[in-house]
Amino acid sequence: MKPQNQDEYTAGERAILAKHVTAIDGNVYCVKNLPEEVVAVLFAYVSRSPLSFRRNLLKLIGEGELYVRNVTDVYGEDDAGYASAKEKAMKFHDKWVVGYGHGSVAEHADIKFALEDVSILFTKVLEDNRLGRYTEKSTRYVEFDKQHYHRPHALLDDPVLGKLYVEACDALFDLYEALLPKVRDYVRSRWPRPAEMPERPYEASVNAKAFDVVRYVLPASTYTMLGCSMNARVAEHAITKLLSHPLEEVRLVGERMLAEGRKICPTLLKHAAQSEYHTETRIVMDALTKKLLTGTAPKNGKPVTIVHFDPEAEEKLIAAMLYEQTEMSYAELVIKVKGLDQEQRKSVIQSYVAKKGKFDWPQRALESVTFTVDILMDYGAFRDLQRHRMNTQLNQRVTTAHGYEVPQEIADAGLENEFAVGMERARKAYETIAKTHPFEAQYVVPLAYRKRTLFVLNLRNLEHIVRLRSTPQGHISYRRIAHQLYDEVAARSPLLASLLTVDKTEHYLGRLDAELATEKRREALEKRQ
Numbered sequence: 402m403k404p405q406n407q408d409e410y411t412a413g414e415r416a417i418l419a420k421h422v423t424a425i426d427g428n429v430y431c432v433k434n435l436p437e438e439v440v441a442v443l444f445a446y447v448s449r450s451p452l453s454f455r456r457n458l459l460k461l462i463g464e465g466e467l468y469v470r471n472v473t474d475v476y477g478e479d480d481a482g483y484a485s486a487k488e489k490a491m492k493f494h495d496k497w498v499v500g501y502g503h504g505s506v507a508e509h510a511d512i513k514f515a516l517e518d519v520s521i522l523f524t525k526v527l528e529d530n531r532l533g534r535y536t537e538k539s540t541r542y543v544e545f546d547k548q549h550y551h552r553p554h555a556l557l558d559d560p561v562l563g564k565l566y567v568e569a570c571d572a573l574f575d576l577y578e579a580l581l582p583k584v585r586d587y588v589r590s591r592w593p594r595p596a597e598m599p600e601r602p603y604e605a606s607v608n609a610k611a612f613d614v615v616r617y618v619l620p621a622s623t624y625t626m627l628g629c630s631m632n633a634r635v636a637e638h639a640i641t642k643l644l645s646h647p648l649e650e651v652r653l654v655g656e657r658m659l660a661e662g663r664k665i666c667p668t669l670l671k672h673a674a675q676s677e678y679h680t681e682t683r684i685v686m687d688a689l690t691k692k693l694l695t696g697t698a699p700k701n702g703k704p705v706t707i708v709h710f711d712p713e714a715e716e717k718l719i720a721a722m723l724y725e726q727t728e729m730s731y732a733e734l735v736i737k738v739k740g741l742d743q744e745q746r747k748s749v750i751q752s753y754v755a756k757k758g759k760f761d762w763p764q765r766a767l768e769s770v771t772f773t774v775d776i777l778m779d780y781g782a783f784r785d786l787q788r789h790r791m792n793t794q795l796n797q798r799v800t801t802a803h804g805y806e807v808p809q810e811i812a813d814a815g816l817e818n819e820f821a822v823g824m825e826r827a828r829k830a831y832e833t834i835a836k837t838h839p840f841e842a843q844y845v846v847p848l849a850y851r852k853r854t855l856f857v858l859n860l861r862n863l864e865h866i867v868r869l870r871s872t873p874q875g876h877i878s879y880r881r882i883a884h885q886l887y888d889e890v891a892a893r894s895p896l897l898a899s900l901l902t903v904d905k906t907e908h909y910l911g912r913l914d915a916e917l918a919t920e921k922r923r924e925a926l927e928k929r930q
Contacts, residue, residue, distance in 0.1 A: 408453055408455060408456050410425065410455075410459075414459055417459060417462065418455055418458070418459070420433075420434055421433060421434050421435055421458060421462075422454075422455060422458070425455070430455075432454070432458070435458075436665070437510035437511055437512065437633065437665050437666050438510050438633075438665075438666050438667070438668060438669060439461065440509055440510055440511075441508075441509040441510035441633065441666075441669065442461060443457060443458055443461060443509075444509040445509070508632045508633070508634045508635075509632070510632060510633040510665075510666050510669055511630060511631070511632050511633075512630070512631055512632070512633060512636050512662050512665050512666055513628070513629070513630045514627075514628070514629040514630075514631070514658055514661070514662070515626075515628055516626065516627040516628075516629060516654065516658075517626050518549075518624045518626075519551075519624065519625065519626070519627060519650070519654055520550070520551040520621065520622050520623065520624060520625070520650060520844065521619070521620075521621050521622070521623050521625055521784070521848075522551075522621040522622065522648075522650075522799065522843055522844055523551075523648075523650055523651055523654060524537055524625060524627050525783075525784065525787060525796075526642075526643070526646060526648075526651050527627070527629065527639065527643065527654075528627075528787060528788070528790075529642075529787070529794070529796065530631070530635060530638070530639040530642070530790075531790035531791065532631070532632075532635045532790075533629055533630065533631045533635060533639060534629070534630040534631070535627060535628065535629050535630075535788070536627070536628040537625060537626070537627045537628075538625040538626045538627070540612060540613075540616035540619065540781070540784075540848075541609050541612050541613050541616070541876070542608075542609060542612065543612070544581070544612065545574075545577065545619060545623055545624075545625075546624075547574045547575070547577075547578055548570075548571060548574055549623070549624045550570050550574070550620060550622040550623050550624055550844075551622045551623075551624060551650055551844060552566070552567065552622075553566075553648070553649060553650060553841045553844060554649060555649060555838055555841050556834065556838060556841050562833075562834055562837075562838070565830050565833060565834065566830065566834060566844070566845060568830075569620075569826060569827055569830035569845050570620050570622055570844075570845060572823060572826055572827075573618050573619065573620045573823055573827060573845075573847055574619075574620075576618045576819065576820075576823040577615055577618045577619060579819070580614075580615045580618065580811075580816060580819065580820070581611055581612075581615050583814060583816060584610075584611040584614050584615055584810060584811070584814060584816070585607055585608070585611045587810060587813070587814035588607045588610045588611055588810070589607055591810075591813070592607075592610075610810075613876050613877075614808045614810045614811060616781055616848055617779070617781060617805075617806065617808055617811075617820075617847060617848050617849035618820070618823055618824075618847050618848070618849065619847060619848050620827065620844060620845055620846065620847050620848075621780065621799055621843055621844050621845070621846050621847075621848070622844035622845065633662075633666045633669035633670060634669070636658075636662055636666075636670060636673070637669065637670050637672060637673045640655050640658055640659050640662070640670070640673040641672075641673050641674060641675070641676050641679070642655075642676070642679060643655025643658065644656065644659070644673070644674060644675040644676070645675050645676045645679035645680045646679075647683070647840045648840050648841070652675075659673050699802050699803065701777060701803050701804070701851075702775075702777065703777070703885075704776065704777050704778060704881065704882060704885055705774060705775075705776055705777075705882060705885040705886055705888075705889055706774065706775045706776075706889075707772055707773070707774050707889045707890070707893065708773050708774065708775050708855075709771075709772065709773035710772060710773075710893050711770065711771070713735070714770045714894060714897060715746060715894055715896055715897065716735050716738045716739050717735060717769050717770060718750070718766065718767070718769055718770045718860065718897070719738045719741070719746055719749045719750065720734035720735045720737075720738045720769075721766035721768075721769035722749055722750070722753045722766040723738070723749065724766070743896075746896065747896060750896060750899065750900065751899075753766065754900060762861075762865075763861050763864050763865075763900070765861065767859065767860040767861035767864065767900065768859040768860070768861045768862075769859070769860075770859060770860040770897065771857065771858070771859050771860075772856075772857070772858060772859075772860070772863060772890070773855065773856070773857050774855070774856045774857075774858065774886070774889075775853065775854075775855055775856075776853070776854050776855075776856060776882060777803060777851050777852075777853050778851060778852070778854070778878065778879070778882055779805065779806040779848060779849055779850065779851050779852075779878050780799060780846065780847075780848045780849070780850055780851070780852055781848035781849070781876070781878055782876065782878035782879040782882055783852055783854060784848070785870070785875075785876065785879045786854075786866070786870065786879055786882065787854070789858075789862065789865065789866050791858075791862055792856055792857060792858035792859070792862050793855075793856070793857035793858070794854055794855070794856055795854065795855040796852075796854050797852055797853045797854070798839065798840070798843060798852075799843040799846045799850070799852055800831070800835070800842075800843070800846065800850070800852065801827070801828040801831045801832065801846060801850050803850070803851035803852065803853070804850070804851060805824050805847070805849040805850045805851065806849050806851065806878060807820060807821075807849070808849075808877070809877070820849075823847070824847060824849060824850075827845055827846060827847050827850075828850075830845050831845050831846055860897065860900065863886065863890070863901065864900060864901050864902065866883060866886065867883045867886055867887050867901045867902065867903050868901070868902040868903070868904075869883075870882065870883035871883035871884060871887070871902075871903045871904045871905065872904050873904065873906045883903065884903065884905055887901050887903040
């Protein structure tokens with residue numbers, strides 16, 4: 402008996418399908434080599450059509466035999482069938498997405514943006530969209546070019562501010578260039594190459610460590626590169642936010658993303674535009690803040706502060722762990738769990754994670770416990786922690802108000818005075834520029850300066866952050882944040898903290914060991930090949 406939706410195809414139809422699906426038979430396959438808007442239509446059909454994906458694809462491309470007779474050996478954008486499919490997709494989206502507001506269709510069309518010569522400040526604005534996928538040029542593995550940074554017209558058009566801005570950024574890049582060889586020498590003297598470690602991975606590790614340290618002086622204006630993938634629905638929302646931003650660079654890049662994205666998804670990005678809601682709300686809230694908080698100076702406080710923690714978190718977590726195995730309501734379970742003693746509670750939690758392997762994600766019950774955490778961290782650490790986007794993040798502007806971090810290696814190498822002079826010069830430039838251009842002033846702030854971000858995250862997400870960001874291979878600035886996140890949870894509930902995997906190894910040899918292990922794996926692979 403033929404399985405449901407398993408069609409029989411002619412030789413011509415099979416020739417077409419071979420170009421666009423990974424399997425012509427069977428019930429699991431991938432689609433390929435199609436315009437993104439055609440993919441979106443194909444997946445949208447599933448909610449209303451009784452036909453299989455493959456049969457709908459044939460129908461969409463060329464109406465069966467008529468198209469089969471004209472199929473070409475090479476199926477490209479100039480092919481009549483490809484153009485026909487794209488035109489039909491646009492008509493479909495005009496009707497269902499634009500006309501009827503079925504935006505979920507756009508989630509099956511993917512756009513991949515390649516962004517070059519954009520500032521670090523811009524990348525953080527774009528990456529604030531949690532559903533995108535991003536890969537950014539690393540400050541750990543790549544040396545950044547001197548004077549390769551963004552120059553905002555709003556400042557350059559003013560001779561005084563323009564000169565101050567350029568001189569401040571140039572001085573930071575001069576400092577970056579001057580510190581790199583000195584920090585490399587310090588790293589080699591502090592962590593000599595182990596006898597069993599080849600020179601190449603050792604020098605790569607030295608470079609990574611030096612870049613990690615010296616990145617603190619890079620200004621937010623530094624040009625970088627970013628690869629970004631988004632579905633069309635997310636892209637429309639992201640571009641709308643970019644077009645509504647106060648910074649000219651952000652708006653201009655948003656315009657280019659819209660123009661290029663429409664070449665891939667012309668209809669699905671139809672409504673991306675500057676939003677009065679985004680623009681005017683920011684202006685109104687800025688005015689209210691100045692009115693209501695006049696004269697209020699910021700207090701630095703601790704790097705990590707849990708500002709909200711549910712006192713019933715343990716009971717709610719255990720109830721969530723038991724929920725799927727019962728027919729009781731969640732409220733009934735919470736009451737029942739309150740009657741359990743500490744050993745019984747511990748047995749439930751330990752059983753829930755006892756079989757979790759190294760690469761297993763914690764299961765979903767951990768999402769029932771939520772923390773609100775105010776984190777004060779240097780901008781460099783923020784760039785890494787912002788990547789954990791499956792939570793709510795509220796970001797303050799980049800300023801010099803909270804002072805800066807001095808890398809321990811800078812102090813140990815006797816370079817703190819040079820570093821401090823650079824930071825102080827940047828601070829003065831920022832404060833002068835910020836009087837009239839508070840948004841553009843952000844560009845001159847080095848990554849060493851601290852900023853605040855409010856995270857609202859659940860225990861599952863917190864476990865991922867602490868586990869990933871506390872390892873010896875990580876940057877010390879975000880490792881400290883991961884350690885303090887763990888400590889703050891442990892101070893409130895040792896039982897909840899037992900679900901967090903933390904590594905407090907405090908030496909750099911961990912990275913050297915990791916580099917050596919990587920080199921050994923590479924050599925073993927080459928021998929096998």
